[in-house]
Amino acid sequence: MKLYSFTQSLTNKIVLVILSISIILSNQALSAxxxxxxxxxNHPLRIAVASNFTTPLKELLxxxxxQTGIKTQIISGATGAMFIQIQHGAPFDxxxxxxxxxxxxxxxxxxxxxxSRKTYALGQLALFSMNSTVSLEDLQYLSQxxxxxxxxxxxxxxxxxxxxxETLAHLGLWQPYQNKLVVGINIxxxxxxxxxxxxxxxxxxNSQLVLNNLAGAVIPSDYHQPIxxxxxxxxxxxxxxxxxxxxEYLLSPSVQKKIVNFGYAAxxxx
Amino acid sequence: xxxxxxxxxxxxxxxxxxxxxxxxxxGTPLAWYLAKMRSRxxxxxxxxxxxxxxxxxxxxxxxLLIAFSPQHLPGQLWQQATGQQLAxxxxxxxxxxxxxxxxxxxxxxxxxxxxxxxxxxxxxAMLGAGPMDRFFNIVLPITKASFITAAxxxxxxxxxxxxxxxxIGGNIPGETRVLSIALFDHVEAFDYARAHVLAIxxxxxxxxxxxxxxxxxxxxxxxxxxxxx
Numbered sequence: 001m002k003l004y005s006f007t008q009s010l011t012n013k014i015v016l017v018i019l020s021i022s023i024i025l026s027n028q029a030l031s032a033x034x035x036x037x038x039x040x041x042n043h044p045l046r047i048a049v050a051s052n053f054t055t056p057l058k059e060l061l062x063x064x065x066x067q068t069g070i071k072t073q074i075i076s077g078a079t080g081a082m083f084i085q086i087q088h089g090a091p092f093d094x095x096x097x098x099x100x101x102x103x104x105x106x107x108x109x110x111x112x113x114x115x116s117r118k119t120y121a122l123g124q125l126a127l128f129s130m131n132s133t134v135s136l137e138d139l140q141y142l143s144q145x146x147x148x149x150x151x152x153x154x155x156x157x158x159x160x161x162x163x164x165x166e167t168l169a170h171l172g173l174w175q176p177y178q179n180k181l182v183v184g185i186n187i188x189x190x191x192x193x194x195x196x197x198x199x200x201x202x203x204x205x206n207s208q209l210v211l212n213n214l215a216g217a218v219i220p221s222d223y224h225q226p227i228x229x230x231x232x233x234x235x236x237x238x239x240x241x242x243x244x245x246x247x248e249y250l251l252s253p254s255v256q257k258k259i260v261n262f263g264y265a266a267x268x269x270x
Numbered sequence: 271x272x273x274x275x276x277x278x279x280x281x282x283x284x285x286x287x288x289x290x291x292x293x294x295x296x297g298t299p300l301a302w303y304l305a306k307m308r309s310r311x312x313x314x315x316x317x318x319x320x321x322x323x324x325x326x327x328x329x330x331x332x333x334l335l336i337a338f339s340p341q342h343l344p345g346q347l348w349q350q351a352t353g354q355q356l357a358x359x360x361x362x363x364x365x366x367x368x369x370x371x372x373x374x375x376x377x378x379x380x381x382x383x384x385x386x387x388x389x390x391x392x393x394x395a396m397l398g399a400g401p402m403d404r405f406f407n408i409v410l411p412i413t414k415a416s417f418i419t420a421a422x423x424x425x426x427x428x429x430x431x432x433x434x435x436x437x438i439g440g441n442i443p444g445e446t447r448v449l450s451i452a453l454f455d456h457v458e459a460f461d462y463a464r465a466h467v468l469a470i471x472x473x474x475x476x477x478x479x480x481x482x483x484x485x486x487x488x489x490x491x492x493x494x495x496x497x498x499x
């Protein structure tokens with residue numbers, strides 16, 4: 001049998017060689033990387049974090065690592081998606097959510113370490129436009145303007161979207177805004193829509209503005225229910241001690257001050 | 271430590287190459303079977319193979335996540351067999367990609383096998399070639415172009431995959447964080463500079479890969495070579 005005549009042709013050889021080389025090379029590099037990781041530290045603390053808090057967290061972790069020597073690994077994503085993944089056994093140690101609903105549900109389902117659910121940041125909403133400086137009074141003015149789109153995040157799924165709806169309702173403007181709304185799947189999409197000037201105005205997270213050195217009009221926090229961002233330590237974590245250290249670190253007064261500087265509201269101490 | 275984007279690139283290459291190999295091994299008999307099948311169940315199997323083209327990736331990913339989790343049977347069986355959790359592992363994203371890229375490999379092969387006439391195979395059989403011999407020495411050389419198309423489409427589609435991996439992978443560096451997810455992360459974190467770098471390299475890499483495969487596969491090249499001679 002001449003089984004090899006097929007593989008003798010040049011093209012096929014090239015395709016097969018490319019496939020095998022990429023498997024072998026990437027495999028070696030990846031396992032080398034893994035070995036390096038296990039040598040230098042046993043298990044890095046795996047932090048699942050809502051995307052709006054990823055950049056502040058990265059900056060805070062530099063200091064955290066210097067203080068404690070604990071190595072960390074950040075996994076950033078949408079709170080809803082990571083919530084589903086945790087329910088199905090995702091190997092995270094600590095979860096920094098963008099809301100309080102998902103952490104509370106995880107607590108109900110007995111998936112977290114008892115009493116580990118804590119509010120680590122309070123979100124602030126801001127009115128923002130790329131083309132002009134805005135003030136709070138503009139909310140009234142914009143509601144009457146024809147052909148004007150207004151961006152908010154989805155009130156049913158995104159915490160900042162819910163707060164945006166509550167703010168407009170608080171001002172009695174939810175109805176006039178109905179036919180103007182462009183609804184983003186999350187607050188990042190809403191911010192991107194305004195930043196690219198696809199939509200001229202909208203309500204977004206103040207932390208996004210601070211992060212990008214932009215300024216908008218901060219919405220008073222009594223216009224909406226507090227946007228509580230909570231953290232939980234997961235029950236199947238093998239790194240509970242380090243997770244607790246991170247939780248304590250994030251809640252410490254000095255770090256809380258830094259978090260406020262990232263564009264969040266101060267948490268009132270009970 | 272390797273740079274996290276390079277790590278994502280390596281993970282992507284390994285995933286796509288493994289997926290393509292598995293799909294060629296599994297997809298070839300399946301495509302052959304579909305091409306030669308006369309049963310009325312054929313349309314049902316064809317529809318199942320084509321489903322990933324229609325289903326939103328996140329939906330497929332969500333159900334795969336449920337199936338792969340330790341609470342459900344497929345995930346449990348895997349855990350018993352290998353001792354490791356299936357969801358959020360490299361194996362999970364390879365299995366997910368195999369399912370998701372299946373139509374891109376099976377369909378071109380099936381079309382090629384359908385167009386292949388029986389007389390050639392019968393002549394081969396008359397000359398004493400066994401089934402394996404006939405497949406490797408008659409079918410493969412004739413349908414070579416379709417194999418290359420199938421492999422390159424399967425590979426390219428796996429590199430570009432996002433929704434399924436986002437759900438079942440869990441974005442773990444060195445394990446399940448692939449290029450498309452790293453790119454999404456950079457955009458979400460407003461790190462547009464790194465996002466642009468990744469996007470451009472992904473674009474150029476895919477262009478080079480696809481163009482070179484089409485170049486190798488170009489029938490005009492052969493006639494041109496002959497003309498030169």
